[in-house]
Amino acid sequence: MLRAVVAGRAQISCSREPDLFIDGVPCCDQYLAHTLAHDGFIEPAYQGTVGTRVPATLTDAGEAALAPTTAAA
Incomplete structure (x- = not known):
């Protein structure tokens, strides 16, 4: 999901429980989408009115x- 956001393929709904859409299709794991938003990994690119979708x-x-991690030698 994070890679889709980076690629510019994701939209998020402006709501208390934000839903994530990739290529216009709702994500199959909205629980994870909510967790990513509530835990501060993704956010709307700008604030829209309630119920709208924004990047x-x-x-x-x-x-x-x-970010890639380096393994300890």
């Missing part, structure tokens, strides 16, 4: 979650 964007935490 989703990663937060700093979302970007950190996608």
Whole structure:
């Protein structure tokens, strides 16, 4: 889901329980989408009116979650 947000393929609904849409289709795991939003990994690119969809964007935490990790030697 985070990779779809980075690729610009995701929209998020403006609501208390934001739903995530990828390529215009609702995500099959809306529980995870809600968790990503509530835990601060994704957010609306800008505030829209309640019920509208706007582009989703990663937060700093979302970007950190996608950052490659280096294995300890």
